[in-house]
Amino acid sequence: MPKTQPPLDSTDLGILRALVADSTLTNKAIAAHLGLAESTCAYRLRMMRDTGVILGNRVTLNLSALGFPIQAIIKVRLGSHDAEHVNTLYTKLTQVPGVIQAFHVAGEDDFHLHVAVESPQALRDMVLQHITVNRVVRQTETQLIFEARDGVGVLAQ
Numbered sequence: 001m002p003k004t005q006p007p008l009d010s011t012d013l014g015i016l017r018a019l020v021a022d023s024t025l026t027n028k029a030i031a032a033h034l035g036l037a038e039s040t041c042a043y044r045l046r047m048m049r050d051t052g053v054i055l056g057n058r059v060t061l062n063l064s065a066l067g068f069p070i071q072a073i074i075k076v077r078l079g080s081h082d083a084e085h086v087n088t089l090y091t092k093l094t095q096v097p098g099v100i101q102a103f104h105v106a107g108e109d110d111f112h113l114h115v116a117v118e119s120p121q122a123l124r125d126m127v128l129q130h131i132t133v134n135r136v137v138r139q140t141e142t143q144l145i146f147e148a149r150d151g152v153g154v155l156a157q
Contacts (some may be wrong), residue, residue: 004051011036015044017056017155023057068098068116071145072123076111076131079138086110089134098122106146110139 001071008016011034018030023031031041048054063071076093078086086104093102093113103112117123126139 006047007052010050011040012044012048012053013155015041016048017157019054020153020155063116067118070101070119070123071114071116071148073143073145074113074115074127075109075141075143076113076132076137077139078107078110078136080136081110084138087135089136092134093131096126098126114145 014034015030018025018033027042027045028038030036030045034041036053045054063069078089090102090104090111093099093111096113096115099113100116100118101114102152103114104110105112115123115126115127123142127142131137131140
């Protein structure tokens with residue numbers, strides 16, 4: 001069970017900003033950058049991991065270099081909003097090869113899927129073979145992504 005996180009202070013936020021800017025930084029490098037003792041920095045990092053403030057480490061992939069140059073957002077609308085149907089479909093959608101992220105959203109759509117595929121045909125096949133085959137799906141709409149840029153995030157100063 002996660003520990004309760006005390007409120008974050010400016011030191012914690014400084015550590016988080018450093019990691020967001022460069023997730024490969026070592027504890028030693030973060031401590032030096034912020035003028036902290038290495039033990040203090042290590043303790044703070046451990047507490048933020050233990051309490052769920054830091055949820056892991058991610059690798060950002062160059063999808064085109066891996067053979068998946070086409071990215072899209074697939075909007076999914078359901079015909080039934082029964083909790084079991086929604087949860088079952090949500091789980092299925094996250095298991096479809098090529099789905100990078102699945103968002104359960106409010107509004108006209110029920111899900112937005114960020115996907116990457118190798119070709120237009122593969123995108124069509126994903127929709128037809130993995131999404132619209134689910135009886136609860138009423139409609140899909142696919143939007144191609146021309147370009148994506150990261151925002152400054154929540155810790156921007």
